[in-house]
Amino acid sequence: MTNYVSLYFAFFIEGFIAFIYFYENYNTKHKLLPTIFAAPAIYSLAFLMSYLTHSNVIVNLSSFIIVTLIYGLLFFEMPIRSGLFHTAILTILMVGTELITELLSSIYFKTFMFVSEPDVLTYFILAVISKVLYFIVVYLVAKVAAYRKNNALGSLKSSYLTLLYPITISLFILFFCYISSNYNFSTKTKTALLVLTIISILISVYIVIYNQRIQKRENELADFEKQQMKSMIDMQYLDLLEKKNQQMQILTHDYKNHLAAIRELGDNEQVAEYIDKMTDEIKSSNSTSHSGNHTLDIIINKYVTECELKHISFDFDTKLSNIGFVDDFDLVTILGNVLDNALEAAEKSKGRKITLSTKIVNTYDTIIITNSCDAVPDKNLKTEKPKGTHGLGLKSVEKTIKNYGGDYEWEYDENSKEFTITIMIKKPS
Numbered sequence: 001m002t003n004y005v006s007l008y009f010a011f012f013i014e015g016f017i018a019f020i021y022f023y024e025n026y027n028t029k030h031k032l033l034p035t036i037f038a039a040p041a042i043y044s045l046a047f048l049m050s051y052l053t054h055s056n057v058i059v060n061l062s063s064f065i066i067v068t069l070i071y072g073l074l075f076f077e078m079p080i081r082s083g084l085f086h087t088a089i090l091t092i093l094m095v096g097t098e099l100i101t102e103l104l105s106s107i108y109f110k111t112f113m114f115v116s117e118p119d120v121l122t123y124f125i126l127a128v129i130s131k132v133l134y135f136i137v138v139y140l141v142a143k144v145a146a147y148r149k150n151n152a153l154g155s156l157k158s159s160y161l162t163l164l165y166p167i168t169i170s171l172f173i174l175f176f177c178y179i180s181s182n183y184n185f186s187t188k189t190k191t192a193l194l195v196l197t198i199i200s201i202l203i204s205v206y207i208v209i210y211n212q213r214i215q216k217r218e219n220e221l222a223d224f225e226k227q228q229m230k231s232m233i234d235m236q237y238l239d240l241l242e243k244k245n246q247q248m249q250i251l252t253h254d255y256k257n258h259l260a261a262i263r264e265l266g267d268n269e270q271v272a273e274y275i276d277k278m279t280d281e282i283k284s285s286n287s288t289s290h291s292g293n294h295t296l297d298i299i300i301n302k303y304v305t306e307c308e309l310k311h312i313s314f315d316f317d318t319k320l321s322n323i324g325f326v327d328d329f330d331l332v333t334i335l336g337n338v339l340d341n342a343l344e345a346a347e348k349s350k351g352r353k354i355t356l357s358t359k360i361v362n363t364y365d366t367i368i369i370t371n372s373c374d375a376v377p378d379k380n381l382k383t384e385k386p387k388g389t390h391g392l393g394l395k396s397v398e399k400t401i402k403n404y405g406g407d408y409e410w411e412y413d414e415n416s417k418e419f420t421i422t423i424m425i426k427k428p429s
Contacts, residue, residue, distance in 0.1 A: 004047075004051055004055075005124075006123050006124040006127040007047060007050060007051075007055060007127070008044070008047045009124070009127060009128075009131075009198070010127045010130070010131055011040075011043045011044065011046050011047040011050070011064075012040045012043065012044070012047075013131045013135070013201065013205070014043055014064070014094065014131065014134070015039035015040035015041070015042065015043035015044075015071075016036075016039055016040060016205045016209075017090075017131070017134060017135050017138050017205075018039055018043070018068055018071055018072070018090060019035065019036055019039040019071075019209070020135075020138065020139060020142065020205075020208055020209060020212065021086070021090060021138050021139075021141075021142045022071075022072050022075070022076045022078070022086065023035075023076075023209075023212055024142035024143065024145070024212060025086075025142065025145055026072075026076040026077055026078045026082075027076070027077045028075060028076055028077070029074070029075055029076060029077055030075060032213070035075045035076075036209065038071065038074075038075055039071060039075075042067050042070060042071045043067050043071075045063070045067055046060070046063035046064055046066070046067045049063040050063060061091070061095070064091060064094065065087055065091055068087045068090055068091070069083050069084065069087045072086060072087060089141065090138065093134060093137050093138055093141065094134055096137075097130055097131075097133040097134040097137055098130050098134075100133065101126055101129050101130040101133060102126075104129075105126055124194060128197060128201065131201075132169060132201065135204075135205075136167065139208065169197070169200045169201060169204060172197075172200075291318035291319075291322035292322045292324065293318075293322035293323060293324045293331075295328040295331050295332065296318060296322055296323060296324075296331065296335075299331070299332065299335050299336065299339070300316055300318070300356070303339050303343065303354070304316075306343060307343070307346075307354060310343070310347050310352075311352060312343070312346050312347060312352045312353060312354060313352060313353040313354070314353070314354045314355075314356075315353075315354075315355045315356070316355070316356040316357065317356075317357040317358070318356075318357070318358045320357075320358055320359045320360055321358040321359060321360050321365045321366070322358070323358060323365050323367065323425065325365075325427060325428055326404065326425060330400045330403070330404075333396055333397065333400045334367075334397050334400055334401065334423060335367070337394065337396060337397050338369055338397060338421060338423070339354070339356075339369065341394075342354050342369055342371035342419075343371075345371050345372070345373040345375075345377075345419060346371045346372050346373070348374065348375075349371075349372035349373055349374045349417065350372070350374060350417075351372025351374075351417060351418070352372060353371065353372050354369070354370070354371045354372075355368075355369070355370045355371075356368070356369050360427075361424070363426055363427055363429075364406065364424040364425060364426055364427065365424075365425050365427055366422060366423065366424050366425075367422070367423040367425070368420065368421075368422050368423075369420070369421050369423075370418055370419065370420040371418070371419055372417060372418055372419075373412065373417060373418065373419040374417050376412060376414065377410075377412055377419060397423075401423060401424075401425060404425045404426050405426035406423065406424045406425040406426050407424055408421060408422060408423045408424065409421070409422050410422070
């Protein structure tokens with residue numbers, strides 16, 4: 001008779017393995033602890049189906065596929081297509097490692113052990129070996145997938161060191177299997193070794209999950225530092241740009257005075273008309289934004305110039321609010337990242353336009369930025385920037401806005417092919 005305790009242990013561990021795989025590549029929808037412990041709970045349903053059908057192979061496989069897909073979609077931020085794909089990957093790896101375990105056992109025991117229903121101890125040992133092997137393979141695949149997808153900052157070599165513990169457990173189990181087949185251990189000794197094995201595997205799972213959490217926090221910190229560095233560079237660039245603008249304003253003022261003097265000296269109408277035209281050109285090249293917020297003006301003038309060079313229409317209206325209470329560094333972080341994304345999308349669109357406006361709604365100052373965008377944006381607003389920068393800007397924007405008790409929302413109009421982001425910043429009381 002099939003040992004259902006061992007079978008439940010297999011499903012129980014498969015739940016934690018599914019968490020490790022999904023957590024490596026996707027953000028969780030809920031808090032971490034409920035997400036972790038939901039895994040073995042949901043996989044217990046698969047065991048129940050197996051128990052009720054007397055461990056039918058087809059039912060076992062179908063139950064595994066269903067609970068894996070449900071768990072991934074309910075607890076992680078992934079689309080259905082990705083959920084189906086990763087469920088297929090986990091299913092293939094699970095079946096593959098069980099077949100490898102069965103093949104190895106057939107070589108050692110000269111028979112197919114899972115089919116012949118061995119004694120309780122042997123069945124449990126084979127189940128453990130199968131799941132430890134499944135755990136190792138899934139962990140490796142998850143790490144490689146995360147590295148390729150996100151250009152993860154953590155070293156792959158350091159991640160692989162985490163596998164030393166489960167590998168050691170696997171070797172211990174194999175050794176135990178060998179000596180138990182040659183020596184007649186007492187029931188108490190066998191029970192103690194089984195309990196020790198279960199505890200060791202659970203500790204191994206905990207170590208991997210804890211290591212994953214630490215690596216994610218380290219990557220988030222590195223991402224934040226990278227974004228802070230970008231904002232500092234933007235601030236330095238804006239300071240330099242402002243100094244250049246001040247120099248240009250002085251030169252422009254002098255040129256206008258010289259041209260005015262030349263106009264007065266000349267009697268020729270063509271000369272006067274030519275000088276008037278030059279004066280108008282000089283006026284149009286002066287600072288275009290005069291909101292009363294020095295930093296906001298510099299930012300807008302920068303993107304006005306960039307849009308002109310890329311033949312993108314950029315309209316702005318900051319009469320109702322100049323967001324003057326926001327720290328200069330924070331304002332650069334917010335607008336710099338959002339306008340960079342708007343510029344990137346508008347440049348690739350047919351409409352080629354960006355609009356920026358501000359207004360006051362109750363106790364919030366609101367910034368509304370709309371840009372033409374031909375492609376439907378990803379729900380996580382991933383851009384086509386180099387790997388490793390996906391979503392970094394928006395995370396930094398969100399963090400900065402929340403420091404002011406604010407929030408943001410976005411929408412995409414498929415008819416007009418326009419993307420709009422609304423940033424709400426709470427005014428200090």
